[in-house]
Amino acid sequence: MTSTETAPDLSPIAPPPSKNRSRRRSLLVLLVLVLAVFALLSQGLLHSLNYFETVNEVFAHRSSVGTEVIRLEGVVEPGSITRTSNGASFTLTGSKGRRVYVDAHGSPPQLFQANIPVVVVGHFVSATSLNFDGTQIMVKHSASYIAAHPSRVKAPNGSSR
Amino acid sequence: MMKQLSQRLLGPVTLVLLALTFWLGMWVTPPDKVQGDLVRLVYVHPAIAWVALYVSFGTATIASALYLWKRTRSMVMDRVAHCAMEVSVVFIILTLITGSIWGRPTWGVWWAWDARLTSTAILGVLAVGYLALRRANDDPTLRARRSAVFAILSAINVPIIHFSVLWWKTLHQGATVFTANRTLLIHGIMAWTLLISFVAFTLLFFWLLRARYRLEESRDRARSAALATSLDMRRREGAI
Numbered sequence: 252m253t254s255t256e257t258a259p260d261l262s263p264i265a266p267p268p269s270k271n272r273s274r275r276r277s278l279l280v281l282l283v284l285v286l287a288v289f290a291l292l293s294q295g296l297l298h299s300l301n302y303f304e305t306v307n308e309v310f311a312h313r314s315s316v317g318t319e320v321i322r323l324e325g326v327v328e329p330g331s332i333t334r335t336s337n338g339a340s341f342t343l344t345g346s347k348g349r350r351v352y353v354d355a356h357g358s359p360p361q362l363f364q365a366n367i368p369v370v371v372v373g374h375f376v377s378a379t380s381l382n383f384d385g386t387q388i389m390v391k392h393s394a395s396y397i398a399a400h401p402s403r404v405k406a407p408n409g410s411s412r
Numbered sequence: 413m414m415k416q417l418s419q420r421l422l423g424p425v426t427l428v429l430l431a432l433t434f435w436l437g438m439w440v441t442p443p444d445k446v447q448g449d450l451v452r453l454v455y456v457h458p459a460i461a462w463v464a465l466y467v468s469f470g471t472a473t474i475a476s477a478l479y480l481w482k483r484t485r486s487m488v489m490d491r492v493a494h495c496a497m498e499v500s501v502v503f504i505i506l507t508l509i510t511g512s513i514w515g516r517p518t519w520g521v522w523w524a525w526d527a528r529l530t531s532t533a534i535l536g537v538l539a540v541g542y543l544a545l546r547r548a549n550d551d552p553t554l555r556a557r558r559s560a561v562f563a564i565l566s567a568i569n570v571p572i573i574h575f576s577v578l579w580w581k582t583l584h585q586g587a588t589v590f591t592a593n594r595t596l597l598i599h600g601i602m603a604w605t606l607l608i609s610f611v612a613f614t615l616l617f618f619w620l621l622r623a624r625y626r627l628e629e630s631r632d633r634a635r636s637a638a639l640a641t642s643l644d645m646r647r648r649e650g651a652i
Contacts, residue, residue: 276548277558284541291534295525301581302526324581360520362446370583389519394585396451396598398442 303370306345317378322370324391325351329365339363343371343383355385362390419622426619429612433459436605444602450517454598455605457510459613464503465535465570467617472496472542473567476560490556491632493563495624497542499617504536519583527576528584531569538566 295302303322325343328350332341338356353371363369373385437455444451475493478484511529512522523529545562549555577586598606 270551270554273549273551273554277545280541280544280548283544284537287537287541288534291530291537294530296527296530300527300579302524302583303581305581361450361517363520364446367446387520389521389524389583391583392446392518392585394587396447396454396602397445398599398602399445399448 306343306349306351307347310349318374320374322372323351323383324368324370326368327365332365351381351383353383353385355388357387359388360390362392363388422615422619426612426615429608429615433605433609433612441602441605447518453510453514455609457514459609460503460510461507462610463613463617464500464507465573467614468496468500468503469567469570472500472563476563479556479560491625491628493560494546495621495628497539497563498624499620501539504539507532524583526582526584527580528573528582531573531576535569535573538569542566
């Protein structure tokens with residue numbers, strides 16, 4: 252056994268280029284993040300921050316809407332719902348009594364009923380028509396929660412609604 | 413003594429409150445006038461979202477700010493921020509999952525690209541990005557500084573999520589508890605159950621955070637011990 256084999260190698264080792272490598276990796280992570288956030292935003296918010304237009308808003312600029320595909324929000328008028336073979340037809344009302352006649356395809360959501368706000372994806376059948384051809388109905392329920400049998404429960408202040 | 417007692421009680425109290433939420437939510441509270449039995453998800457989803465957005469992301473942000481502030485700078489703050497962000501990722505994912513489960517029967521869709529849902533998904537990406545950024549940096553000080561800055565910048569998204577239902581038109585409903593005029597829009601026992609669910613999930617966060625922090629501490633100790641052993645072996649080699 253020679254002396255060089257037994258003596259441990261204690262010569263200094265060059266430190267790894269940790270800072271530069273970290274910077275490169277960090278920039279790569281940030282780049283991926285920017286792309287991911289941009290991809291999420293591009294799905295909807297870059298086009299419009301508002302998810303839908305109300306019946307009143309659409310009436311305010313009806314000519315510019317034409318027959319383009321929009322998401323239309325309004326309240327389902329009581330007594331107007333008719334179940335059809337491929338969906339439902341009903342009247343959508345705005346706050347100023349404006350009306351749009353919707354013929355929607357596809358099964359409506361479980362909560363679809365009279366007097367409930369809905370968002371309908373679709374388009375007007377012609378540039379001046381008030382008939383709306385819907386491809387999807389979404390229910391926009393409120394954030395208030397009231398017991399189905401109010402007499403059974405009382406609010407914290409003792410009143411019952 | 414009190415600290416030890418509260419630490420010992422944290423787990424059992426959390427479990428009792430979660431069980432109480434489950435019992436009240438499933439059997440005691442009435443069905444809703446519009447949503448029927450679907451309303452029972454209100455005892456799960458808002459509380460999880462509360463923890464995801466405000467409690468856990470908030471803890472990570474505050475700990476990051478305290479790390480950046482010279483007077484309070486310590487690796488403890490960095491560790492708290494890291495652990496809180498990991499728990500936050502879990503709660504953000506649960507928020508999106510429970511929201512989708514609730515959305516399908518009520519809205520009629522699993523997902524909608526409205527401002528509330530999209531900004532919450534972005535928060536999830538940012539939280540995962542925070543963890544990736546930590547992995548990208550080997551130097552502990554550099555890692556702590558960069559991730560702290562990133563956490564604070566990401567937190568800008570939290571008020572955007574909160575006010576998104578007020579600023580823009582969304583499919584997601586407005587606030588139930590934190591309404592603009594402080595009116596609680598929920599009825600009697602339903603309101604109390606909602607309140608208990610918020611306390612239960614908040615305690616669950618602190619329980620998970622404590623467990624994760626302890627794990628991180630043990631890992632750090634193990635790393636230090638391994639380094640000390642290596643140095644010792646190196647010294648012994650030199651002595652031969």
